[in-house]
Amino acid sequence: MDFELDEEYRMLNETVSKFVDNELMPLEAAVLEREASGDGYELSAEELAPLYEKCRALGLWGLDCPEETGGADLPALALVGVNEALGRTVTPFTFPPDSPNLHMMLATVNDEQREKYLEPYARGETISAIAISEPGAGADPAGMITRAVRDGDDWVINGRKIWISRIREADFAIVMAVTDVAKGSRGGISAFIVDKGTPGLEVARDIKLIGGHSNCEVVLEDCRIPTSQLLGVEGQGFAPMQLRLIVRRLQMGAWCLGMANRALDMMCEHANQRVTFGEPLANRQSIQWWVADAVTRTHCLKLMLWDAATKQDNGDDVRTEASMIKLYGTELATDVIDNAMQAFGAMGMTKELPLQMMAQRVRLMRIYEGPSEVHRWVLARRRLKESS
Amino acid sequence: MKILVAVKRVADYNVKVRAKSDNTGPDLANVKMAINPFCEIAVEEAVRMKENGIASEIIAVSVGPQSAQEQVRTALALGADRGILVQTDTDLEPLAIAKCFKAICDNEKPDMVLLGKQAIDGDNNQTGQMIAALTGWSQATFASEITIDGDAVTVIREVDAGLQTVKLKLPAVITADLRLNEPRYASLPNIMKAKKKTIDNTTPEELGVDTSPRVTLLKAAPPAERQAGVKVEDVAELIDKLKNEAKVIS
Numbered sequence: 139m140d141f142e143l144d145e146e147y148r149m150l151n152e153t154v155s156k157f158v159d160n161e162l163m164p165l166e167a168a169v170l171e172r173e174a175s176g177d178g179y180e181l182s183a184e185e186l187a188p189l190y191e192k193c194r195a196l197g198l199w200g201l202d203c204p205e206e207t208g209g210a211d212l213p214a215l216a217l218v219g220v221n222e223a224l225g226r227t228v229t230p231f232t233f234p235p236d237s238p239n240l241h242m243m244l245a246t247v248n249d250e251q252r253e254k255y256l257e258p259y260a261r262g263e264t265i266s267a268i269a270i271s272e273p274g275a276g277a278d279p280a281g282m283i284t285r286a287v288r289d290g291d292d293w294v295i296n297g298r299k300i301w302i303s304r305i306r307e308a309d310f311a312i313v314m315a316v317t318d319v320a321k322g323s324r325g326g327i328s329a330f331i332v333d334k335g336t337p338g339l340e341v342a343r344d345i346k347l348i349g350g351h352s353n354c355e356v357v358l359e360d361c362r363i364p365t366s367q368l369l370g371v372e373g374q375g376f377a378p379m380q381l382r383l384i385v386r387r388l389q390m391g392a393w394c395l396g397m398a399n400r401a402l403d404m405m406c407e408h409a410n411q412r413v414t415f416g417e418p419l420a421n422r423q424s425i426q427w428w429v430a431d432a433v434t435r436t437h438c439l440k441l442m443l444w445d446a447a448t449k450q451d452n453g454d455d456v457r458t459e460a461s462m463i464k465l466y467g468t469e470l471a472t473d474v475i476d477n478a479m480q481a482f483g484a485m486g487m488t489k490e491l492p493l494q495m496m497a498q499r500v501r502l503m504r505i506y507e508g509p510s511e512v513h514r515w516v517l518a519r520r521r522l523k524e525s526s
Numbered sequence: 527m528k529i530l531v532a533v534k535r536v537a538d539y540n541v542k543v544r545a546k547s548d549n550t551g552p553d554l555a556n557v558k559m560a561i562n563p564f565c566e567i568a569v570e571e572a573v574r575m576k577e578n579g580i581a582s583e584i585i586a587v588s589v590g591p592q593s594a595q596e597q598v599r600t601a602l603a604l605g606a607d608r609g610i611l612v613q614t615d616t617d618l619e620p621l622a623i624a625k626c627f628k629a630i631c632d633n634e635k636p637d638m639v640l641l642g643k644q645a646i647d648g649d650n651n652q653t654g655q656m657i658a659a660l661t662g663w664s665q666a667t668f669a670s671e672i673t674i675d676g677d678a679v680t681v682i683r684e685v686d687a688g689l690q691t692v693k694l695k696l697p698a699v700i701t702a703d704l705r706l707n708e709p710r711y712a713s714l715p716n717i718m719k720a721k722k723k724t725i726d727n728t729t730p731e732e733l734g735v736d737t738s739p740r741v742t743l744l745k746a747a748p749p750a751e752r753q754a755g756v757k758v759e760d761v762a763e764l765i766d767k768l769k770n771e772a773k774v775i776s
Contacts (some may be wrong), residue, residue: 144722145596145721146717146718146721147600148596149599149717149720150714150717152560152600152711153711153712153713153714153717156711165638196711196713196714197713197714197715197716198714201714285746404742463682
């Protein structure tokens, strides 16, 4: 067993770390200030343009896209370090295109869809959104009620979808809908590609979330699309959607590792410098225990990520590992960031430091892509079943 | 033009290096290692010369442990064409390193050897000068600008009094200062290409170099910790202290 990353992935991590340190970190102060004054959190087009230009020059584009679409086709193991580095900064940025939808499409598109949707998306020319959750079905997507009914050569979709990121900018959305009520999640849920501007797809409202995020609720009312917009096999939309979630959960675990390490770095630096009652904070046992727990748990998370990524690259099913990582990573980062904020005292509460933004983002991460409790339940159920 | 460029494996500049508890040297266990920043500037300069059609081949050379192959590979990812690793587990002194380079110069016959002005570990600032002395080639240290015209090289050097311009003939040994350029990051396609480039392994013994140390290390210890300063009430007190305590003004 070799716990060393390959040389080329170490070099890639080095390049990404430099990109984060030199290009993204300098934007943090402005982003935090903007968010604090209520002027939004996302990077502006002017801020993004030079970043995208740099990414292209460095080949940091389409990292996990297949080679035939111009991507680098990197294995999941190589992406752990990439996402860890991105997690260190609160400047909202990922290397395009966003991986989860890409993987879902890779597993499902036909030739026509490959050319029309996947290839431009992999080249970073289009933006996608995904509509899974509903007001009455979030952590339990199998409970969705949005219906797609076949009508001649069309599908007609009716329902409500919520918590959809980037739907306003997206060129197309992947919409999950029930096509066979009796079968439900076991063969009755399908995925459809709905283009921007399709009549019957309306954004009902924008919802502001903590962590600088905002997303939308969408109404589908007699939204008519041709049968060619069915993504994958009718009734078989659930499995590729799960695949998409696995990719995201591993990515989230790596972001959490980056966040926790940044918070730990900040905490240690502060604890060595800050003197209270005549002693550096670093001499206090409570701080030492936070540090000890953080180094132990971040090490553990890193090994979990390497293990899951290696298995995924070998083609194994990593649903269980992905659940563990999502659960463990978000809770670990929550604790480390909270301890760092506590160590900083009043300074840790300010909107000048990235800690509060990290705390908000990780709070949100304990909900999306499956709340901790659901992951615990799933993990326990699987294990108990083994002994039943 | 063929360029030999030196890359040294050192502790990353962000790492706070500590002395080993037995004072036999710096403690590098589990420390992040990287290319010496000045070497990175030298590599960048060589790559720019190749991009501008001045250089035809860049050979990255490191003298160090097997793990220094990683730094040679990084140089290849930045644009060097091939690498040479002179493998040794001994921490060689500048003279021994310079002799290794001299032997490689005899074999490879480069037109220029580019190095960092010093490495951030030992801060010796000797290897470049020693290579020039051993090869008898012209030298320009602390370069902040290099212009090549045929077999003449004009180098602007950063010296204490300001900038000094020197003109030398090739072959030459040039060491890079901080402001020579700003090194690029290795791009992903170049990282992948670097995998296929060759790194030749050799040893000081194969090069016929006597590496026996000329210097005995007695003790490695961290510098004395700086004492906290004092706060003065006013300018008059400051001047008084500068005059009578620090004795830096009269």
